Amino acid sequence: MTVKGKKRGRPSGAANQLSAQIIMDMSKSLMREQGKVPSIRKLARCLNVDAMAIYHYFSNKNALLEAITTSLIEEIYLPEEGNFNTRDNWKLELNKLCTSYLSLLSHYPGLLETFLSMSTISPAEVFAARFNIVIEPLHLDVESAKNGLDLLVDYLHGYALALSCNGKDCNSKDSQSTLNMEMLEGPLALYCVALENIMNTNG
């Protein structure tokens, strides 16, 4: 156990150095540690500033939540547009997108539930936009693409949930080490068969 050095004397002037970025970084760090979005009060305490200073950057908790989740999901893999030389390249890109999304969800416990409970949909839009880049070479119609997105996203969320519940289990595995990307391969390959054949089925 380490003992934190107690700060003495005048406040370190953190309030003067405060920025939206610093607030977001601290929020993410608390989310990783505690598995939920911190309260403004908790953030203020950790940043050694007054809560009002945070409201200067984010008008309310929802604005902060929106900024954090959007920033987090932008960390997932960004497929390169218009760079598909071989027929099967889109599958590799899809795999990278899914893997990085699952990594994000496993690093931030509670992030999935946060996404799903949010009234705005901007994180979902970020994922959808990247998914659409990946499947562009398949020339799916709008409905097939939407069904493909829904099937994939709910599959990934179910997978992430199983990982996080495993992690809470009484056996000794911790949730990080359980994130076995090989287990993703088979179902994802099957999913690709659906995308490859849906247009033939429709027409």
Place this chain on the structure above:
Amino acid sequence: MTVKGKKRGRPSGAANQLSAQIIMDMSKSLMREQGKVPSIRKLARCLNVDAMAIYHYFSNKNALLEAITTSLIEEIYLPEEGNFNTRDNWKLELNKLCTSYLSLLSHYPGLLETFLSMSTISPAEVFAARFNIVIEPLHLDVESAKNGLDLLVDYLHGYALALSCNGKDCNSKDSQSTLNMEMLEGPLALYCVALENIMNTNG
């Protein structure tokens, strides 16, 4: 608000009438109301018996949990074996199986997390056995069937999670009414395309 009549005088002799079935029924009822598996103590209080009386039927909380979850999942749709006259019948059967599984999960908040955190796998085996009856006419190889099961189960869990998070949301919809089976149709039809084409892809 209703006022519960307080029982007076001698205990009503509920202990004498106790059975595994009565314990399970009360457990399910508490799960529906409270979204989690009740403690033995809580169960005993609700049944007006001593906790030891419950241990007579279930040696520990895990044995009770196992019995409840297995009993619950046996309530889902049981496909009829060997009754597939038309080519597309398996899709209807699959739809019924998925719909009844999602209904179960939405009626028992917390059941999904309970399934996923359990160290035994008997509820998963019940679902797998019914899934195998449904896909029997497709004559999939073992690996394709396993991938199909994994993709479907995690998809359904992700869908159930989205429904339950919606229910907790601040908007006025309650989680029951949000369970829109029509939203299942598109992704499930896409999923069926995968199952129908996987064998062609392999060979």
